[in-house]
Each structure stands twice: as C-alpha cells, then as structure tokens.
Amino acid sequence: xxxxxxxxxxxxxxxxxxxxxxxxxxxxxxxxxxxxxxxxxxxxxxxxxxxxxxxxxxxxxxxxxxxxxxxxxxxxxxxxxxxxxxxxxxxxxxxxxxxxxxxxxxxxxxxxxxxxxxxxxxxxxxxxxxxxxxxxxxxxxxxxxxxxxxxxxxxxxxxxxxxxxxx
Amino acid sequence: xxxxxxxxxxxxxxxxxxxxxxxxxxxxxxxxxxxxxxxxxxxxxxxxxxxxxxxxxxxxxxxxxxxxxxxxxxxxxxxxxxxxxxxxxxxxxxxxxxxxxxxxxxxxxxxxxxxxxxxxxxxxxxxxxxxxxxxxxxxxxxxxxxxxxxxxxxxxxxxxxxxxxxxxxxxxxxxxxxxxxxxxxxxxxxxxxxxxxxxxxxxxxxxxxxxxxxxxxxxxxxxxxxxxxxxxxxxxxxxxxxxxxxxxxxxxxxxxxxxxxxxxxxxxxxxxxxxxxxxxxxxxxxxxxxxxxxxxxxxxxxxxxxxxxxxxxxxxxxxxxxxxxxxxxxxxxxxxxxxxxxxxxxxxxxxxxxxxxxxxxxxxxxxxxxxxxxxxxxxxxxxxxxxxxxxxxxxxxxxxxxxxxxxxxxxxxxxxxxxxxxxxxxxxxxxxxxxxxxxxxxxxxxxxxxxxxxxxxxxxxxxxxxxxxxxxxxxxxxxxxxxxxxxxxxxxxxxxxxxxxxxxxxxxxxxxxxxxxxxxxxxxxxxxxxxxxxxxxxxxxxxxxxxxxxxxxxxxxxxxxxxxxxxxxxxxxxxxxxx
Amino acid sequence: xxxxxxxxxxxxxxxxxxxxxxxxxxxxxxxxxxxxxxxxxxxxxxxxxxxxxxxxxxxxxxxxxxxxxxxxxxxxxxxxxxxxxxxxxxxxxxxxxxxxxxxxxxxxxxxxxxxxxxxxxxxxxxxxxxxxxxxxxxxxxxxxxxxxxxxxxxxxxxxxxxxxxxxxxxxxxxxxxxxxxxxxxxxxxxxxxxxxxxxxxxxxxxxxxxxxxxxxxxxxxxxxxxxxxxxxxxxxxx
Numbered sequence: 001x002x003x004x005x006x007x008x009x010x011x012x013x014x015x016x017x018x019x020x021x022x023x024x025x026x027x028x029x030x031x032x033x034x035x036x037x038x039x040x041x042x043x044x045x046x047x048x049x050x051x052x053x054x055x056x057x058x059x060x061x062x063x064x065x066x067x068x069x070x071x072x073x074x075x076x077x078x079x080x081x082x083x084x085x086x087x088x089x090x091x092x093x094x095x096x097x098x099x100x101x102x103x104x105x106x107x108x109x110x111x112x113x114x115x116x117x118x119x120x121x122x123x124x125x126x127x128x129x130x131x132x133x134x135x136x137x138x139x140x141x142x143x144x145x146x147x148x149x150x151x152x153x154x155x156x157x158x159x160x161x162x163x164x165x166x167x
Numbered sequence: 168x169x170x171x172x173x174x175x176x177x178x179x180x181x182x183x184x185x186x187x188x189x190x191x192x193x194x195x196x197x198x199x200x201x202x203x204x205x206x207x208x209x210x211x212x213x214x215x216x217x218x219x220x221x222x223x224x225x226x227x228x229x230x231x232x233x234x235x236x237x238x239x240x241x242x243x244x245x246x247x248x249x250x251x252x253x254x255x256x257x258x259x260x261x262x263x264x265x266x267x268x269x270x271x272x273x274x275x276x277x278x279x280x281x282x283x284x285x286x287x288x289x290x291x292x293x294x295x296x297x298x299x300x301x302x303x304x305x306x307x308x309x310x311x312x313x314x315x316x317x318x319x320x321x322x323x324x325x326x327x328x329x330x331x332x333x334x335x336x337x338x339x340x341x342x343x344x345x346x347x348x349x350x351x352x353x354x355x356x357x358x359x360x361x362x363x364x365x366x367x368x369x370x371x372x373x374x375x376x377x378x379x380x381x382x383x384x385x386x387x388x389x390x391x392x393x394x395x396x397x398x399x400x401x402x403x404x405x406x407x408x409x410x411x412x413x414x415x416x417x418x419x420x421x422x423x424x425x426x427x428x429x430x431x432x433x434x435x436x437x438x439x440x441x442x443x444x445x446x447x448x449x450x451x452x453x454x455x456x457x458x459x460x461x462x463x464x465x466x467x468x469x470x471x472x473x474x475x476x477x478x479x480x481x482x483x484x485x486x487x488x489x490x491x492x493x494x495x496x497x498x499x500x501x502x503x504x505x506x507x508x509x510x511x512x513x514x515x516x517x518x519x520x521x522x523x524x525x526x527x528x529x530x531x532x533x534x535x536x537x538x539x540x541x542x543x544x545x546x547x548x549x550x551x552x553x554x555x556x557x558x559x560x561x562x563x564x565x566x567x568x569x570x571x572x573x574x575x576x577x578x579x580x581x582x583x584x585x586x587x588x589x590x591x592x593x594x595x596x597x598x599x600x601x602x603x604x605x606x607x608x609x610x611x612x613x614x615x616x617x618x619x620x621x622x623x624x625x626x627x628x629x630x631x632x633x634x635x636x637x638x639x640x641x642x643x644x645x646x647x648x649x650x651x652x653x654x655x656x657x658x659x660x661x662x663x664x665x666x667x668x669x670x671x672x673x674x675x676x677x678x679x680x681x682x683x684x685x686x687x688x689x690x691x692x693x694x695x696x697x698x699x700x701x702x703x704x705x706x707x708x709x710x711x712x713x714x715x716x717x718x719x720x721x722x723x724x725x726x727x728x729x730x731x732x733x734x735x736x737x738x739x740x741x742x743x744x745x746x
Numbered sequence: 747x748x749x750x751x752x753x754x755x756x757x758x759x760x761x762x763x764x765x766x767x768x769x770x771x772x773x774x775x776x777x778x779x780x781x782x783x784x785x786x787x788x789x790x791x792x793x794x795x796x797x798x799x800x801x802x803x804x805x806x807x808x809x810x811x812x813x814x815x816x817x818x819x820x821x822x823x824x825x826x827x828x829x830x831x832x833x834x835x836x837x838x839x840x841x842x843x844x845x846x847x848x849x850x851x852x853x854x855x856x857x858x859x860x861x862x863x864x865x866x867x868x869x870x871x872x873x874x875x876x877x878x879x880x881x882x883x884x885x886x887x888x889x890x891x892x893x894x895x896x897x898x899x900x901x902x903x904x905x906x907x908x909x910x911x912x913x914x915x916x917x918x919x920x921x922x923x924x925x926x927x928x929x930x931x932x933x934x935x936x937x938x939x940x941x942x943x944x945x946x947x948x949x950x951x952x953x954x955x956x957x958x959x960x961x962x963x964x965x966x967x968x969x970x971x972x973x974x975x976x977x978x979x980x981x982x983x984x
Contacts, residue, residue: 004858005855005858005859005861005862005912005914005918005945006859006862006863006914006918006940006941006943006945006946007943007944007945008939008940008943009943009944009945011939011942011943011977011981011984012942012943012944012946012948013942013948013974013977013978013980013981013982014978014981014982015948016947016948016974016978017978017981017982122948122949122951125910125944126906126909126910126913126949127909127910129910129912203799203805203807204807204853204857206805206806206895206896207797207799207800207805207806207807208805209799209800209805211800211804211805211895212800212802212804212805260877261875261876261877264877264878265867265869265873265877265878266866266867267866267867267925267928267930267931269885269888269889269892269924269928270877271882271885272880272881272882272884272885273882274882275879276879276880276881276882276884277876277877277879278877301892302889304804304893307804307895308892311892311894311896312867315865315866315867316866318861318865318866319864319866350846379799379800379801379805380798380799380800380801381799413802415801415802491804494803495802495803498803498821498823499776499778499802499823501776615788615789615792616788616792617787617788617789618788618789659792660791660792660793661792661793661795663757663759663760663793663847664759665757665758665759665846665847666795666846666847666850667795668795668796669787669792669793669795672792
C-alpha cells in the first residue's frame with residue numbers, strides 16, 4: 001500500500017510564514033506609500049491642489065508647496081517649472097529624510113518581491129508538474145526576482161544624488 | 168484470477184475490521200474483501216453508542232450488564248457468550264480508546280456514558296449510564312478508527328469485490344470464496360486457510376428499514392445455499408424510532424438524553440407499558456407499544472406514527488449530544504427538534520438471528536461443537552447468540568468488537584499452532600457463480616429487479632414485521648412463492664462488464680428472497696411470543712416448548728428442515744419479563 | 747412535480763466520450779436527489795450507475811456534482827434543487843477524478859493521499875490501564891474534524907487540486923489535523939513532515955470551496971489553518 005503521495009521534501013513552513021508576514025507589512029507599507037506620495041500636501045509629489053480637466057486642457061500647472069518651488073528655482077534658475085519627479089527627488093535628496101525614505105523603499109521592495117514571487121511560484125508549481133519544468137520555472141522566476149531586486153536597489157540608492165541643494 | 172491468503176475476511180464493517188486487525192497482529196496474512204469501500208460499511212451508521220460497564224458515570228458491573236442482556240434477549244441469549252461479552256466489553260472499549268476512537272468525554276476526561284433502553288442498575292432497579300458514545304455517531308467513529316488501524320497494519324483490502332459463494336471441499340472444509348470484482352466484472356477465486364464472514368444484516372428484506380441499500384444479507388444467504396443452517400431467523404428487530412416514512416434511524420440515545428414518546432393526545436404512553444423504565448424499555452416492547460397506540464387510534468392525527476419529543480431536552484444537549492439526528496430531521500422532514508416533536512415509527516433495524524457460531528466465531532454445522540473447519544462468522548450476520556430474541560440498544564457495537572476480536576485471535580492462533588496447509592481447491596470452484604451470472608445476463612424477457620424487490624419488501628412489511636399471526640405468515644409465504652418465480656426471471660438492462668451494479672442487484676434479490684422465506688418459515692414455526700417475535704395467536708412466552716434456538720436448513724428450492732439447539736443458561740433462570 | 751434530470755453518462759467500454767442524457771420524472775419535492783437517481787435506475791434505465799449505500803449522509807458513497815456543486819445526493823432534497831415544475835437537475839461525477847462509469851469515479855488517488863498522512867493515532871508512551879484522559883475542551887478541538895465521512899466532495903471541489911492533482915487536498919489534510927491535534931497523539935514529528943511538503947498544506951490558499959462542499963458542514967479551512975500554524979511553530983523550533 002505504498003503511496004506516491006505525501007513525499008516529504010524540505011519544509012516550506014517558513015516560506016509560507018514569511019508570505020503572511022510580508023503580506024501584513026505590505027498593507028501598512030502601501031498605506032504609508034500612498035499617503036506620503038499621493039495625498040499629503042506637505043510631502044506629496046503631486047500638486048497641493050487638484051486640477052480640473054478643463055484646467056489641465058488649458059495648460060495649467062499644479063501649484064506645489066513653496067519649499068519645493070524654492071528648491072527647484074535655486075537649482076535650475078527662477079523660470080524652472082516644478083514636476084512631480086522633482087518633488088520625489090528632492091525628498092530623497094534631503095540629508096535627513098533620505099535615509100528614512102530609502103530605508104522604507106528598500107523594505108518595500110524586498111517585501112513586495114518576496115510576496116509576489118512566492119505567489120507566482122505557487123501558481124507555477126500548481127500548473128507545471130513535471131519536475132524538470134518546475135526547477136526551470138522556479139530558477140527563472142527567482143532569477144527574475146533577483147534582477148528586479150538589483151535594479152530596484154540601484155534605483156533607490158542613486159535616486160536624488162543630483163538633487164542635493166547647492167547651498 | 169486466483170488470490171491466495173491465510174485468512175480471507177468478507178465484509179469490512181466493525182467486526183470484519185476487528186477480526187482483520189487481530190488476525191494480522193497475530194501474524195496471519197490477511198485479506199479483506201468488501202462489496203463497498205470499507206468506510207461505506209453500515210457500522211458507520213450506528214449512532215447512539217456502545218455498552219460497557221466502565222462505571223465512569225456511576226456504579227456499574229459487568230454482571231448487571233449481563234443480566235440486562237439476558238433479560239433483554241427474553242432469555243433466549245446464550246448466557247456463556249453473554250458473560251464473555253459483558254466481561255470483555257470494558258477492556259475492549261479501553262482498547263478502542265487506545266486505538267484512537269474519539270469518544271465523547273465527561274468532565275473528568277473519561278469516556279462519557281449515557282442511558283439506553285433496557286440497561287439498568289442492580290438487576291433492573293433503574294436506568295444506568297452504561298453506553299459509551301462519540302456524540303451520536305459512535306459507529307462512524309469506531310469504523311473510521313478501525314480502518315485507520317488496518318491501514319497502519321497493512322491489511323490487504325480488496326475493495327468493491329462482492330463475495331457470491333463459499334468454496335467447500337467434499338469433506339466439508341471451507342477453503343475459500345468466489346468473488347465478483349465490480350470494476351472489471353471478473354470472477355475471482357480467493358483460496359484461503361480460513362474464511363471469516365462479516366457481511367452484516369438483511370434489513371433490505373423490509374420496506375421500511377434503517378439499513379443501508381447494501382444490507383442484503385449476502386453472507387447468510389450464501390451459507391444457507393451451502394447447506395449450512397441459519398439460527399433464530401424469526402427474530403427481527405424493529406427499532407421504535409425511525410423517521411416517519413423514511414425509516415432513517417433516530418438513536419435510542421435521544422430517549423437516553425431525556426426524549427419521550429407521545430401519542431395524539433399528548434400522553435407519554437410508555438408509562439403505561441413499562442412503568443419502571445418508561446421510554447427506556449427495550450426496543451421490542453417500545454415498537455409494540457407504538458403499534459398498539461396506532462391501532463387504537465392514538466397515532467398522530469390518526470395516522471401511523473407517534474411523536475418523539477425532545478423540546479424539553481434543550482438546544483444545548485441536542486446540538487452537542489445529538490447533532491446528527493437533529494440534522495436528519497431538519498434535512499429530511501424540515502423539522503427542528505428543538506422546537507417541534509419528530510414524527511417516528513418503527514423501522515426494521517437488526518437481525519438477531521444469523522449464522523450459528525460458537526463464541527470464537529467458528530461456524531457450527533449442527534448444534535454445539537459441530538464446527539465447520541475453516542469457516543468463521545462475526546457481527547450481525549452471525550448468531551452467537553448474545554442477543555437472543557431481542558437485542559438491547561448499544562449491544563451490537565460491543566458484539567462486533569468483542570467477537571470480531573475473538574475470531575481474529577482464534578484464527579491467528581489456530582494457524583500458528585496447527586501450521587495448517589491450504590486444502591486443495593475443488594475443480595471449477597466458481598462454476599455455480601459463473602452459471603448464475605450468465606443466466607441473469609442471458610435473459611431478455613421479464614420484469615426489472617426493482618419491481619419484484621418492492622413486492623417482496625411490501626409483503627414482508629405487511630405480514631412479517633412487529634405483529635405476526637399464522638394467517639399473515641401464510642399470506643407472506645404464498646406471496647413469496649410467486650415472488651421467487653418472478654425473481655428467477657428478472658431482466659437487467661446493463662449487460663456490461665464494467666461496474667455493473669444492476670447485475671449485483673439481481674443477485675442480491677435472490678439472496679433477499681431466500682432470507683425472506685427463511686424468516687417467514689421460522690416465524691411460522693415458532694408458536695409462541697418471545698422478544699421481537701410477537702405472535703398474536705400465541706401471545707405468551709412458552710419456555711416449556713420453545714426455550715431453544717431454531718436452526719433452519721435449506722434442503723432444496725423452497726424446501727426447508729428445522730432443527731433445534733438448547734439455550735445455554737448459567738446464572739439467570741428465566742423469569743417473567745417486566746420493565 | 748415533473749422535473750428534467752440531466753445526467754452525464756459515460757461507459758468507457760462502449761463510449762468514446764461522455765454524453766448527456768435527459769430523463770423526465772415525476773418526483774416529490776421532499777425526495778432526495780438520490781431517490782431521483784434510484785427512480786431512474788429502478789424504473790427507467792437500469793444501466794445508470796452510481797454508488798450508494800446508507801442513503802442518509804453517513805457512509806459517504808454518493809458524493810457527486812449536482813447542479814454544479816459537489817454534494818451528497820442523499821442529503822439534498824429536490825425542493826432545494828429546483829424552483830418549479832419542469833426545471834432541470836443536472837448530475838455529473840465529481841470533477842478531476844477519472845470516471846469509471848457514469849457517476850462513479852476512481853477514488854484510488856483520493857485514498858492514497860489519505861494513507862500518506864499516517865492517518866492513525868501515534869503514541870510513544872505505553873497506554874495506561876484505563877482510557878487515556880482527554881478533557882472535553884481537548885475533545886472539542888477535534889470534534890468537528892472527526893465528523894468527516896471521506897466522501898471526497900471537498901477535495902474534488904478544491905481549485906488547488908484541480909490545478910495540481912498531486913496536492914494532498916483538504917480531506918487528507920483534515921485527517922492529519924484530526925490526529926495531530928488529538929491530545930493523545932504523539933506523532934507530530936512523523937506526520938508533519940508529510941503535510942509540510944511541496945505538495946502539502948501550503949497549496950491550501952484558503953479558497954473555502956471545501957467548506958462549501960462539505961456535506962457534514964465541517965469548518966475545514968479553519969482546521970487547516972490551525973495545522974499550518976502548528977507546522978510553522980514546529981519548523982521554527984527546529
């Protein structure tokens with residue numbers, strides 16, 4: 001009555017547990033991200049006030065916090081226009097906030113990659129049942145995750161370097 | 168194909184699995200063949216519990232249990248076997264517990280016990296808490312645990328193989344069985360040193376029954392056809408509380424937990440029939456009382472049922488102690504037992520009679536000591552006899568495990584001691600089965616199986632159920648004569664090899680006809696009333712002439728011969744049976 | 747009332763492909779779906795094949811797909827399957843398992859998975875003379891799980907099983923839970939490596955199809971989650 005089922009393998013308990021943990025953290029990280037990036041007028045990379053579609057068609061530009069305008073003008077001259085990109089870069093260039101925000105983004109990156117790729121791998125092993133196919137698919141997917149991690153880390157670390165206010 | 172094993176057990180309910188487990192533990196090479204997957208066996212439908220004088224809830228003794236069983240059997244039970252069963256019951260329950268059976272527990276963490284019909288303290292004083300249970304699915308808990316244990320011990324199972332014949336040598340030694348494999352339609356021979364039948368009861372002889380569709384008494388019919396006797400076939404238990412019209416069992420545990428029976432006037436009528444134990448009287452008594460109420464016009468709305476009232480028991484007890492039956496009445500009748508009484512009527516439930524065996528499960532050919540070498544029977548298909556003329560509730564599960572275990576041990580020990588060789592197979596051992604199946608498959612003109620079977624079940628229900636008279640029994644015999652002829656000509660539509668359940672339906676119909684005839688003839692023969700056998704033309708128990716077991720032999724088609732066997736009495740002399 | 751009964755028929759002996767057959771029958775709304783099938787088998791077409799035994803939801807023989815859901819035929823009534831006269835009830839075998847004939851599936855894989863989880867009480871300490879004590883609270887932990895009748899409705903309703911037939915599936919895992927959480931069991935060390943494996947517990951994505959399919963209304967997902975937590979704790983302790 002030997003059975004081909006229930007073959008033991010290495011334990012997957014911790015992978016599953018991390019998936020729960022990263023999932024829980026991602027909820028808070030996402031909320032913080034959305035708040036900081038899209039809603040809070042003091043830090044938002046978008047305009048402090050929302051423009052109507054007519055205003056946008058008419059070519060109006062959003063109004064940014066005074067501090068952002070000053071920083072951009074100081075760098076690019078008095079006529080420079082402020083873009084959302086500038087605001088983000090400024091935040092990541094700030095000597096105090098940069099550490100905090102880069103740390104935050106690195107955590108966000110790692111958790112999102114683990115969470116997403118663990119899920120992707122489950123789907124892959126659900127549908128690919130030949131052992132060689134599984135190894136191949138998993139190697140490919142985790143390699144992709146590694147590449148994305150490197151690209152992501154690089155982007156976060158170098159972001160804002162050129163934006164240091166020239167005092 | 169020919170399969171070869173030391174021990175072949177036919178049937179995988181409680182007794183079959185218990186025998187398998189112990190024969191295997193004793194070192195034998197064991198195979199279990201079963202027409203259903205083992206977990207589908209009817210043991211799983213046992214609800215209320217398993218009786219044993221553990222004394223977890225209050226003082227209790229195995230001797231009290233033995234007395235109740237003897238009295239419940241209307242003094243027809245063999246007291247040596249009953250003593251063995253009741254003495255062995257507590258140890259066996261503990262063993263089941265050690266196997267992992269998930270018994271309900273009391274506050275101290277011990278196995279919980281409850282009251283059941285006919286189980287009393289101090290030789291009949293008052294009801295006692297003796298019935299161990301796993302909520303109201305005790306049989307299910309035991310069946311699953313035993314199967315788990317068999318899997319652990321690597322018992323070889325042949326699932327969905329239906330045994331159709333015994334293989335006997337000319338000297339009368341059993342050396343195997345012929346079985347039909349449902350999946351392939353192949354006929355196989357199982358060559359064995361020992362065969363143990365554990366094929367259960369024949370409830371499907373009757374129209375209203377708590378038994379499974381599979382309960383067609385195959386093993387008993389096969390034994391009868393092999394020229395061996397059946398014992399006490401006139402004793403058929405009708406459980407008092409089957410769901411009205413459906414026959415689905417409502418456990419006696421419902422009354423054990425405080426439920427009462429009421430008639431159309433709202434009267435608790437059992438107080439009149441059994442003043443001491445009332446609703447917890449034995450089943451034969453309660454079933455008769457219900458029919459009496461119905462006959463006298465006190466059925467609910469004048470119809471043929473009464474109410475089982477659980478409303479005062481309360482939601483808490485119903486949900487924790489009786490969840491299954493609450494679900495049944497909600498599902499099938501749309502009735503919530505917390506708020507409404509449940510309509511119930513007696514339903515055919517258990518065969519007290521069966522294949523005569525001694526208390527090690529060895530089949531007897533003609534009275535005490537005349538064993539059939541190599542053949543065992545356990546469980547409901549066997550008649551040890553511990554239940555006599557009427558089985559007490561919660562005594563069937565204990566019968567299964569105690570005598571299943573004993574047979575398993577006895578088979579393994581005999582093999583070890585005697586180092587027995589297999590008897591050579593006779594020529595063409597499967598000839599009878601082949602011819603029978605070919606005959607059924609070759610017919611093109613005739614009635615469908617279901618029509619004939621329905622007529623059989625109807626006449627048995629009308630004429631051979633709780634109350635019997637010479638007249639009704641003769642009517643049944645007349646009907647059965649015609650039904651036998653019709654059954655020989657039934658036609659099936661499915662002629663395929665693969666999973667042909669219709670072919671097996673036709674074979675089982677033949678078994679049912681044989682058993683119905685044997686039940687009716689035995690009932691006609693016994694001119695007294697005892698336990699579940701209630702002859703209105705002979706209303707008194709007659710110990711002078713009938714304190715004996717009936718043995719019935721099939722001499723040819725429609726021809727039978729009776730013989731008798733004395734009842735073993737050890738401690739308890741027959742007395743008038745009052746509750 | 748008159749209803750149409752549409753059944754997916756297949757006999758590999760004679761048919762290349764499964765096909766649907768429709769029967770018109772007169773039934774009582776209080777009849778079970780099993781009675782409808784029996785009526786057809788007994789009075790219309792004897793070759794219709796399905797498993798059945800106890801007829802009231804304890805033996806687990808007749809799990810099948812009825813009106814698109816996995817259910818026990820004997821435990822569901824006609825009145826809950828049709829709205830009115832002339833409506834259709836459909837019967838199919840449980841999905842994903844190989845079909846033997848009509849509504850009968852091959853359950854060997856299902857039971858192999860059950861055997862894989864060591865479904866028996868494992869003890870090391872010698873048994874006491876009397877019963878092993880278990881408090882009502884400890885019993886309550888496994889009470890629900892012991893209701894399982896191994897009908898297969900859950901496992902064959904599980905999308906993870908549909909995608910990966912090697913996944914142990916809810917029924918086998920529930921059995922593992924039933925023994926692992928039995929206060930008398932000392933076999934977690936042996937049993938957990940089987941469930942904490944690639945084809946084990948972690949393919950349960952708490953989709954809850956098992957809960958919906960279970961005819962005994964067992965809260966399967968809840969118990970599997972408890973088993974997951976237990977497996978994590980054991981892994982952390984190693």
